[in-house]
Amino acid sequence: MTAWVDTKLRGVLGGRTAGALERGLGLTTVGDLIHHYPRRYAERGELTAIAGLHDGDHVTIVADIASVTSRRMRAKKGSVLEVLVSDGTDSLTITFFNQPWRERELRVGDRGLFAGTISSYRDKRQLAHPQYLLLSDDASKTDDDQVDRFAGAIIPVYRSSKSITSWQIQSSIGLVLDTLTADAVPDAIPDHIRSDLELVDVVTALEGIHRPSALSDVERARHRLAFEEALVLQSTLVERRSLSSGYRASVQPAAGSDLRAAFDDALPFDLTEGQRDVGSEISIDLARDVPMQRLLQGDVGSGKTVVAVRAMLDVVAAGGQAVLLAPTEVLAGQHAAGIRRLLGPLAESDSLMGGGLDGGTSVVLLTGSARSAQRRDALDAIASGRAGLIVGTHALLEESVEFHRLGLVVIDEQHRFGVEQRAALAQRAPDGTHPHVLVMTATPIPRTVAMTVFGDLDISTLAQVPAGRAEVTTHVVDPSTQPRHVDRLWERAGEEIAAGHRVFVVCPRIDAKDADEESETTSRDVATVEEVLIQARTRLPDARIEPLHGRLSAEEKDTVMAGLASGAIDLVVSTTVIEVGVDVPLATMMVVLDADRFGISQLHQLRGRIGRGSLPGVCLLVSSALHGSPTRERLDAVASTRDGFELAQRDLEIRREGDVLGGSQSGMRSSLRLLRVVEDVAVIEQAREVAEQILDTDPGLTEHPQLRAAMTTLDAEQADFLEKA
Numbered sequence: 001m002t003a004w005v006d007t008k009l010r011g012v013l014g015g016r017t018a019g020a021l022e023r024g025l026g027l028t029t030v031g032d033l034i035h036h037y038p039r040r041y042a043e044r045g046e047l048t049a050i051a052g053l054h055d056g057d058h059v060t061i062v063a064d065i066a067s068v069t070s071r072r073m074r075a076k077k078g079s080v081l082e083v084l085v086s087d088g089t090d091s092l093t094i095t096f097f098n099q100p101w102r103e104r105e106l107r108v109g110d111r112g113l114f115a116g117t118i119s120s121y122r123d124k125r126q127l128a129h130p131q132y133l134l135l136s137d138d139a140s141k142t143d144d145d146q147v148d149r150f151a152g153a154i155i156p157v158y159r160s161s162k163s164i165t166s167w168q169i170q171s172s173i174g175l176v177l178d179t180l181t182a183d184a185v186p187d188a189i190p191d192h193i194r195s196d197l198e199l200v201d202v203v204t205a206l207e208g209i210h211r212p213s214a215l216s217d218v219e220r221a222r223h224r225l226a227f228e229e230a231l232v233l234q235s236t237l238v239e240r241r242s243l244s245s246g247y248r249a250s251v252q253p254a255a256g257s258d259l260r261a262a263f264d265d266a267l268p269f270d271l272t273e274g275q276r277d278v279g280s281e282i283s284i285d286l287a288r289d290v291p292m293q294r295l296l297q298g299d300v301g302s303g304k305t306v307v308a309v310r311a312m313l314d315v316v317a318a319g320g321q322a323v324l325l326a327p328t329e330v331l332a333g334q335h336a337a338g339i340r341r342l343l344g345p346l347a348e349s350d351s352l353m354g355g356g357l358d359g360g361t362s363v364v365l366l367t368g369s370a371r372s373a374q375r376r377d378a379l380d381a382i383a384s385g386r387a388g389l390i391v392g393t394h395a396l397l398e399e400s401v402e403f404h405r406l407g408l409v410v411i412d413e414q415h416r417f418g419v420e421q422r423a424a425l426a427q428r429a430p431d432g433t434h435p436h437v438l439v440m441t442a443t444p445i446p447r448t449v450a451m452t453v454f455g456d457l458d459i460s461t462l463a464q465v466p467a468g469r470a471e472v473t474t475h476v477v478d479p480s481t482q483p484r485h486v487d488r489l490w491e492r493a494g495e496e497i498a499a500g501h502r503v504f505v506v507c508p509r510i511d512a513k514d515a516d517e518e519s520e521t522t523s524r525d526v527a528t529v530e531e532v533l534i535q536a537r538t539r540l541p542d543a544r545i546e547p548l549h550g551r552l553s554a555e556e557k558d559t560v561m562a563g564l565a566s567g568a569i570d571l572v573v574s575t576t577v578i579e580v581g582v583d584v585p586l587a588t589m590m591v592v593l594d595a596d597r598f599g600i601s602q603l604h605q606l607r608g609r610i611g612r613g614s615l616p617g618v619c620l621l622v623s624s625a626l627h628g629s630p631t632r633e634r635l636d637a638v639a640s641t642r643d644g645f646e647l648a649q650r651d652l653e654i655r656r657e658g659d660v661l662g663g664s665q666s667g668m669r670s671s672l673r674l675l676r677v678v679e680d681v682a683v684i685e686q687a688r689e690v691a692e693q694i695l696d697t698d699p700g701l702t703e704h705p706q707l708r709a710a711m712t713t714l715d716a717e718q719a720d721f722l723e724k725a
Helices: 015-025 029-035 100-104 145-152 167-177 193-195 200-211 215-244 258-266 273-286 302-317 327-345 372-384 418-427 446-454 483-498 527-539 555-566 600-607 630-640 645-656 681-697 705-712 716-724
Strands: 040-043 058-072 081-086 091-097 111-121 126-127 133-136 154-157 293-298 323-327 360-367 388-394 406-412 435-442 458-462 470-476 502-506 547-549 571-574 585-593 617-622
Touching: 015 111, 015 167, 029 167, 040 527, 058 091, 058 100, 058 154, 081 100, 091 111, 111 167, 154 167, 154 215, 167 200, 167 600, 193 716, 200 215, 215 681, 215 705, 258 302, 258 327, 273 293, 273 302, 273 435, 273 458, 293 302, 302 327, 302 406, 302 435, 323 327, 327 360, 327 388, 360 372, 372 388, 470 483, 470 630, 483 502, 483 527, 483 617, 527 547, 527 571, 547 555, 585 600, 600 617, 600 630, 600 645, 617 630, 630 645
Parallel strands: 091 126, 293 435, 293 458, 323 388, 323 406, 360 388, 406 435, 470 617, 502 571, 502 585, 547 571, 585 617
Antiparallel strands: 040 154, 058 081, 058 111, 081 091, 111 126, 111 133
């Protein structure tokens, strides 16, 4: 990109406006500003819906003034001006304190833009002291001729902040666009591609997205800019995939070892067809001299760990080492115990067969809390090669860990690791080679997200659930309208415990000090482990109840998990530390308090902790979310199905794709500007084809310098993710 887009806004707009844009939105350059696209558009004859606004939302609404009322405050001196505005279907009160002069300016029948933060007073939504701009046809009713900027039929509405309004952003963008020349913004889309696909040039697109004369201008501009985003991302992924094909794998086991066959024969259950098919795909990958790069996704309880262990055994049989990296010590410990249980006698030192390392091999666990003697023994076993199967947490990433011959890295719940951490382990193979990499996730990923984020990985999917898994029913319980049901859930917990089963009760927080991001904007009490633990022990005095959360030491967590497995503990009051990997076959009941605080995928993962054996389970989602609200729709969706892939698609549609290029999974922080993985499936697929064509004929992009420039100006965090993920 040229220097024009790198120009600091202070030199173009002045310090005051530039400062507001930086403070409120993090925009510092001309390029930042012109790529801050409108969230939506309002037409003069089409009012913006007020319905659905929530406390804390910072909004810009277009509405008509329905009434203006002034009154004196009783408790203290002063006055209140209340302006009722309506969009024809719903209304909102706008309040000004001690500003009686505004009554002369705000008149019934006028239309305006009103920007501020939604709050509630006596159960009614309001905007207190909003900024506003009247849109009357009579220019004398507005100040500074601002209405001229809204003379067109289409009004762009931008994401704004307390320090700067949508119309101020539009004005700033207008000033920047007035200086725009045809050669100021190089076009990342090659001319012949743009011509073949009938896409407008970049300057026309920027004018169309920010200053449209008609909605058709917006549509053409959005399509072109979304395609550019997709092309830059897909070109980066295609290039990465091409570069990785030049690496040499550290171990290339023959497809299907004797060791794996012995493991299969000893399993107490039959593998599903899906597990066998995915296992074959992985075996073929492992046998190649190019290191495997594969994503294995499967719903809760689909048997991913068994598939991973079979691949790890193939690598061990070929004289290599295989690592399983888990995000928490609880999960790492469970994986190690589970693998030893699955292997049986094969897990014992000197007993793994079929071409393993000299002297045999064993399963070794390494975590950060390991005692000195245990740590020394584990490090020695890893360095000498006595440990062929290695399970651990971030402790495996430390420089003090030396591998004998690392051949396979299995990463469980990849989204919980930073890209640098994952890359560090993948670089531990000997002699400049690379280990095979298998990334696992129990959070099903919709196809379009996988295509956008993991376009450089081969993807395997386990859709089947092993036979014998019990049914789990899910219900939403509203304590405000169903208080008896709350009493009943504790009675039901007692009945499950009396039957010898285990119960989980999940809370959003550990204690009152454990404030989350929303704590400053809501006064509603939220369930805490500390308070619910007291309540549970009061209601179930004969039950053995313990807490489980992130502040406990690793030893304390292990003690609780061991107690659940042995029957020494009946009920655990927990945070989401149990979300992934906790395997307690006798767990039959899950209660999630304030369930509206969790997303669809998180609730589905929590529910997956019960019904893991042959015993049926019940999951109760406790929430006062109003019927018909988006929050209640989310909870009802979880209650309606156990199909994780269906829920993942539903979650994507509700929350949007989130920060699909980074660690965040919240739709409020998407790194994508216009590209939407739900709506733009065809655009993403088309961009993939074009990227493959371009890089096939011009691998170094020497003939496409503008595309290369766009690829190298990706946000640093995005580029890091794509480079190392």
